[in-house]
Amino acid sequence: MHVCIFGGTTEGRLLAEFLNDYNIKTDLYIATEYGEQFVKDLNNVTVHQERLNKEHMIELFQKYNFDFVVDATHPFAKIVSQNAMESTECCNLKYYRIVRETVENERAIYYDTVEDIVNYLNNVEGNILLTTGSKDLDKFTKVSNYEERIFIRILPMESSLKRAIELGYSNKNIICMQGTFSEELNVAMINAVDAKYLVTKESAASGGFDEKVMSCIKTNSKCLVLKKPEEEGVTFVEFKQIIRGNV
Structure with missing residues (x-):
């Protein structure tokens, strides 16, 4: 299995660590050098520090035979998510959007x-x-x-x-x-x-x-x-269950 993750978020890091533990080959793409320092010593994970637009994503997906693409970017990074979704559709790849579980606080x-x-x-x-x-x-x-x-x-x-x-x-x-x-x-x-x-x-x-x-x-x-944008997808816990069902 070969997985592509987009995200310099906590969810992206935790996903990379989870996939590494299952010995799944993973490519993690993050936008900043700062985020790269929090993903270390993962033998099965290759970290790429670069910003990809839609055209770059399509080229990437055509070059590598990913089983699926995971979008774990920040909820407010709407352009990146849109590009990832459209690129996977273009390349006929399975796309998973990781959504954050939030609870509204009545005092805010x-x-x-x-x-x-x-x-x-x-x-x-x-x-x-x-x-x-x-x-x-x-x-x-x-x-x-x-x-x-x-x-x-x-x-x-x-x-x-x-x-x-x-x-x-x-x-x-x-x-x-x-x-x-x-x-x-x-x-x-x-x-x-x-x-x-x-x-x-x-x-x-x-x-x-x-x-x-x-x-x-x-x-x-x-x-x-x-407020974070409304979006559909799977939670981190649900995605882990998906992986366990495929390995």
Whole structure:
């Protein structure tokens, strides 16, 4: 069996480790060098650090005889998922989308788009701890006085830091750290920057979501959550059952 995985996520890493344990030849494609360091010492897994568009995926699938392709990319990486789905259809390959199991927390406030969150923040006062990553930093520059109000927590990657600075975020408001973060650390950060709002993306427990919500409750701040896109697929547990049934 030969499997192709897309994803520099926790699910992608766990899938690679699972397939490695079953001695299944696996090619794992991740977008950043940063994610590569978390997948090590897997004899049956080859890690490729490169971004592939639809044409590149088709070329890849035509070159290698994969039994199936697993999309374990981030729920908000919609373009990558769309390309992977269309490429597998074109090459007549089996495609599995790994979906995250999330439970809505009634103590958080949910929004459909970044623009909805920005509109809300423009009608309130107070500092903001932004934990949605570097991808949407440009959209949050629409928040009034964002240079002073917004404190961003991003991965310790040169590209992310450079992007933040180029967009005008204040150097003193940039926190470069790798999560996940405990409730206690979130509380400390919220208090340190005097944040009245924490902005995050909807995620599974592995993303430290509940810890963020609880830290907001303890600091009397509001947790603003960007909903993940609706999608169909199989869970990590269900996919493991599929593999066990095929080996």
